[in-house]
Amino acid sequence: xxxxxxxxxxxxxxxxxxxxxxxxxxxxxxxxxxxxxxxxxxxxxxxxxxxxxxxxxxxxxxxxxxxxxxxxxxxxxxxxxxxxxxxxxxxxxxxxxxxxxxxxxxxxxxxxxxxxxxxxxxxxxxxxxxxxxxxxxxxxxxxxxxxxxxxxxxxxxxxxxxxxxxxxxxxxxxxxxxxxxxxxxxxxxxxxxxxxxxxxxxxxxxxxxxxxxxxxxxxxxxxxxxxxxxxxxxxxxxxxxxxxxxxxxxxxxxxxxxxxxxxxxxxxxxxxxxxxxxxxxxxxxxxxxxxxxxxxxxxxxxxxxxxxxxxxxxxxxxxxxxxxxxxxxxxxxxxxxxxxxxxxxxxxxxxxxxxxxxxxxxxxxxxxxxxxxxxxxxxxxxx
Numbered sequence: 153x154x155x156x157x158x159x160x161x162x163x164x165x166x167x168x169x170x171x172x173x174x175x176x177x178x179x180x181x182x183x184x185x186x187x188x189x190x191x192x193x194x195x196x197x198x199x200x201x202x203x204x205x206x207x208x209x210x211x212x213x214x215x216x217x218x219x220x221x222x223x224x225x226x227x228x229x230x231x232x233x234x235x236x237x238x239x240x241x242x243x244x245x246x247x248x249x250x251x252x253x254x255x256x257x258x259x260x261x262x263x264x265x266x267x268x269x270x271x272x273x274x275x276x277x278x279x280x281x282x283x284x285x286x287x288x289x290x291x292x293x294x295x296x297x298x299x300x301x302x303x304x305x306x307x308x309x310x311x312x313x314x315x316x317x318x319x320x321x322x323x324x325x326x327x328x329x330x331x332x333x334x335x336x337x338x339x340x341x342x343x344x345x346x347x348x349x350x351x352x353x354x355x356x357x358x359x360x361x362x363x364x365x366x367x368x369x370x371x372x373x374x375x376x377x378x379x380x381x382x383x384x385x386x387x388x389x390x391x392x393x394x395x396x397x398x399x400x401x402x403x404x405x406x407x408x409x410x411x412x413x414x415x416x417x418x419x420x421x422x423x424x425x426x427x428x429x430x431x432x433x434x435x436x437x438x439x440x441x442x443x444x445x446x447x448x449x450x451x452x453x454x455x456x457x458x459x460x461x462x463x464x465x466x467x468x469x470x471x472x473x474x475x476x477x478x479x480x481x482x483x484x485x486x487x488x489x490x491x492x493x494x495x496x497x498x499x500x501x502x503x504x505x506x507x508x509x510x511x512x513x514x515x516x517x518x519x520x521x522x523x524x525x526x527x528x529x530x531x532x533x534x535x
Contacts, residue, residue, distance in 0.1 A: 179272060179273075182269075182272055182278065183269060183272070185235045186235075186265045186266070186268065186269045188233040188235040188236045189235050189236065189238070189239055189261065189262055189265045190262050190265055190266055191236065192226070192231070192236045192239040192240070192258060192262065193239070193258050193259050193261060193262020193263070193265075194262065195207075195225070195229075196222050196225060196226075196255050196258050196259055197259050197262070199220040199222065199225065199255055200255050200256060200259055202322045202327075204220050204255070205220065206218050206219060206220045207219060207220065207225050209225065209228040209229070211228065220255075221254065221255070222243050222254035222255030222256075222257075222258055223243050223244060223246075223247040223254040226239070226240045226243045226244070226254075226258070227240075227244075239258055239261060239262075242257055242258060242261060243255075243257065243258050252320045264285060268281050268285075306347070307342055307347075310335070310338050310339070310342065313338045313341075313342075314331075314334045314335055314338050315334075317330075317333075317334035317337050317338055318330045318331060318334045321333060321334060326367055328367075329367045329368060329370075332368070332370070333367070333370060336370060336371070336372045339372055340357050340372055341354075341357070343374060344356040344357060356480065356483065358376065358377070358476075358477075358480060360377055360379070375484065376477065376480050376481050376484050378470065378473060378477050378481070380470050380471075380472065380473060381470075382468055382469070382470060383454070383459050383462065383468075383469045383470060383471050384459050384460070384462065384463040384469075386463055387462075387463055387468040387469070388468055391446060391447055391468060393446075394446050394447045395443075395444050395445050395446050395447070396445065396446075396447045396448075396449060396481070396485055397440050397443060397445035397447070397448050397449070398449050398451075398478055398481060398482055399440075399448060399449070399450045399451065399452075400451045400452075400478070401450075401451075401452065402450065402452035402453060402454055403433070403436060403450060403452075403453075403454030403455075403458040403462075403469075403471075404454055404455060404458065429457070430457070430461075433457060433458050433461050434461065436458075437458075437461055437462060437465050437467060440467060441465060441467060445467070446467070446468070447467075447468050447469070447470075448462070448467060448468070448469040448470070449469075449470050449473050449478065449481060450469060450470065450471045450472075450473065451472075451473055451474075451475060451478055452471070452472070453471045453472050454469075454471060
């Protein structure tokens, strides 16, 4: 390969043996695309099923990943071919829609491509092959509906769901604890599921991972866990029948949006400024007290003066709580809308959430009507 310039100074590349290279067309191009898809399926074929082998993958920066999950393997692979990228997208969509079967769909797609190649060699048009696959798919679905067995389940009868979940966990690294993990997963889904509408909002299930420990330490909490402590160590650790005020603003005076400068040259001016800030903090705390709040959860932080004032006013507070956690707390404690979590000047006593128990040592919040849950899992460090 050489670099040359035309009469206008624009560079162009001269590739050696360019005349000998030809563009693939027709059946040859189809065979090349099929071979790329078969190559990806061949890689995942040995990791299919409970007896499948794990793959060891090494990233460009040296990190090693050992897994037999099809979606993870394809995500870690560096794929350049466009047809192979379609297989990766197939696995990703299966993982997004179903959450399982990522290896099986790629292996099945590779098998279908292999059979399609034989049909193409016999002179059958690709459209006819696709129509035949669609007809076979409809027949297979009808046969599955004919031989399928229906299982009744409910909040008191979860055994069919547990058995189904155990089947999906058989090929994962957690298979030695698949029974307790399956029960935890089913209970978590049923706690947020709307059985009448047959709808499940999985965003209401929060998975909290902690490094260390054993898989047996995994537990399900019917509530929201927030990995935060009270802002002051002398604040009460446990609050029952709490009335919660969720704030999306910091406990501090507002800052001007333009450039400003304050000159303080006397003690009286400094005292005036300090008293003004203290009055602002007093007003903010008093507004939270007036609505009957017994716990303040703030998305932002506040300085030591506001923290000291909250402690003396007997108003426990938690600061630096993330937006996702705030939204879950708002849903769990009965806030009507996410915008009910307002700033201090707009605190409304009719929009305060109610919780049964707030425990600071584990930052546990158990709402009255459980519609959120937290799954505390244990993360295993990769060696």
